[in-house]
Amino acid sequence: MSHLTDLPTWAAIVVCGLVLLGAAIALIGSLGLLRLPDFYTRLHAPTLATSGGVILICTASIICFAVLQSRWVFHEVLIIVFVIMTTPVTLMLLGQAALYRDRVEQRRGVPLKQKPLPEESAE
Template sequence: MTHLADLPVWAAIPVALLLLLGASLALIGSIGFVRLRSFYERVHAPTLGTTMGIGSVLLASMLCFTVLQSRLVLHEILIAVFMIVTTPITLMLLARAALYRDRSEGSDDVPAAPPVQTGAPSAQDTAPPV
């Protein structure tokens, strides 16, 4: 553990705080993921970890390696950009799939699909059927 002793105090304290913040946010999101009741509530909870949680941990990693190697180490931005792009896609796909499954089973918990309008001019204004 010699490399951690080389880190000056002004960098070590933010690294430690950012790591603890990110891990706490991930834990809070996962606890919410276990405790919330319906699937549509549960979709929201883990995003605490996927946005600011992983952002804090990546920032801590960037700061640590930048100070240790005395040059700008920014390759963690790859993971950050990738997470920012992919998280809404996966959660949107999952929520749509869950909505489709609930509707096809005739569940009362979800609103019914909007009626399909064919040829009407106002078809552009309504949301497309899922």
């Protein structure tokens, strides 16, 4: 038998709302990956929206198991921390790799490599 029948109605509504909202946001991010025109705009949809959806779903799990007091919520907290830490790093690395590739292939519309600002002479 499931312990979810012991979940109070208010908690079930909050958990259900968070899971549905997280799933909808993750779906929007996945659709953005399919529909957006180029790599640079496509890069933002799954990294931002899908990670937001995962965070909402993990928050729903934290609330559910905290109210039921059936187990520690350490796994969900770890998932949220790792998603928050790795998503921006992955976004930057993929963006830099694509920009490098586009510069090597000399594609149009790609910004040129910026020159460093000249240092002011000490007077």
